[in-house]
Amino acid sequence: MTLQTTIKAAKENGVSERYAIMRRLAFLQPLIREKMSEIGLATKELEHNEDPLERALITARINELAVELHPLRRESTLLLRYFNGKMKPGSSNAITDEMIEHARQHPITRIVAFSSGRKPTCCPFHKDSNPSMSLYDNHVHCFVCNRSWDPISAVMEVEKVSFRDAVLALQ
Numbered sequence: 001m002t003l004q005t006t007i008k009a010a011k012e013n014g015v016s017e018r019y020a021i022m023r024r025l026a027f028l029q030p031l032i033r034e035k036m037s038e039i040g041l042a043t044k045e046l047e048h049n050e051d052p053l054e055r056a057l058i059t060a061r062i063n064e065l066a067v068e069l070h071p072l073r074r075e076s077t078l079l080l081r082y083f084n085g086k087m088k089p090g091s092s093n094a095i096t097d098e099m100i101e102h103a104r105q106h107p108i109t110r111i112v113a114f115s116s117g118r119k120p121t122c123c124p125f126h127k128d129s130n131p132s133m134s135l136y137d138n139h140v141h142c143f144v145c146n147r148s149w150d151p152i153s154a155v156m157e158v159e160k161v162s163f164r165d166a167v168l169a170l171q
């Protein structure tokens, strides 16, 4: 679901955007917490499990969860930013949805380096000696940090800039 879907639903149902966003966040945030804690538990299990088959199954489960988590976090971030008025549509220095989408399409491998085989790489966001950062579509997930980054959040973290500046940097 996108930010626009929520705003459109608010209009159609005659409620304020803020109310609709709060309701959507109230749905998304527990779901995000649940998936993150599942990933955390599975990661812990992996540390203590030596059985190769079980390890493969747990890793596959973690990967599935990370893939499910990504769009939820992305939507939640966008809703929060809109809610906080950091991205007021129509204001002169606003970044547009097209600009955000364009930034998200920027190849993340230009921000975080991966081998040509797309094998896990060392995470640049913690002291990593055993590659724990995996590449999915156009985002990365570190199983030690227990976090995902898309091109925008990766630039925010690497360059220590705001969401808006990261979007602008990726145009």
Ligand SMILES: [Zn+2]
Pocket: 123, 124, 125, 126, 128, 132, 142, 143, 144, 145, 146
């Ligand atoms: Zn990490």
